[in-house]
Amino acid sequence: MFSTESHSKIVVSDDGRGGWFAAIGSCNWLGSPFESFEVSVKVRDPAFCGRIVRHLATMSMGRETIWNELATDITILGRRIEMMPRTSERRVPMRILLASDHAARALEASVKATRRLFVTSHRIGVAGWPMIILPALAAARANGVSAHLYFGKGTETLSAKAAGEPTMDLGPSGVKLRPVYIP
Incomplete structure (x- = not known):
């Protein structure tokens, strides 16, 4: 495989x-x-x-x-x-992210954020702590960034209920971690 x-x-x-x-x-x-x-x-x-x-x-x-x-x-x-000519339609900046790019982009977003950080994910697990949650906490503490993290499901190692529990712990830091059961 x-x-x-x-x-x-x-x-x-x-x-x-x-x-x-x-x-x-x-x-x-x-x-x-x-x-x-x-x-x-x-x-x-x-x-x-x-x-x-x-x-x-x-x-x-x-x-x-x-x-x-x-x-x-x-x-x-x-x-x-x-090589085809571009149309006159509206343009927005875009970037192709491969699997290895995700962690670097999450860290970059948390470092460059000045007011707000908004993250959604269909799933959160133990990898979410070092890749998403800890950088968001650092941005909130260092720069006063308001961070809102939303997810749909937990993994076997981090259930949605367990993932929702840190909401109270993260609340005072400016980081809100919220499960969304019906998007």
């Missing part, structure tokens, strides 16, 4: 008008009961769509990460999409 370094669900398609789009979701659209925080975004920017396609090419190489015809074809498609 190997990891593709992604748990997102991605659909890339031509838009029927000469352009391309990518739909990126945090859940399995066909299998999710939609009982938790789920996010999907449709991206039409050619440069960003092309980068997504090229990431798919890397994931298609498999465990041995050996270039094959499929990976080559997907890479070529990604580069063609990237």
Whole structure:
């Protein structure tokens, strides 16, 4: 077994008008009961769509990460999409996060926050303490940042009930940790 370094669900398609789009979701659209925080975004920017396609090419190489015809074809498609002219639609800053990027981005957000930190997650477990909760506590104590952390489920090691218990302990620090049972 190997990891593709992604748990997102991605659909890339031509838009029927000469352009391309990518739909990126945090859940399995066909299998999710939609009982938790789920996010999907449709991206039409050619440069960003092309980068997504090229990431798919890397994931298609498999465990041995050996270039094959499929990976080559997907890479070529990604580069063609990237080179397409941008539309005049509105733009927002975006970044592709791979599995190894999450901890660094959470830490960066807590360090750069000046007034407010808002975090949602479908699940919280023991990894949430060092990656999310402790940096939020540090930001609240050092900079007076108001931090609101919301989650849908706990893991086996940290149940939703147990995860909700720190709410009182974290409350005076400016950090609110709240379970959300019906998003």
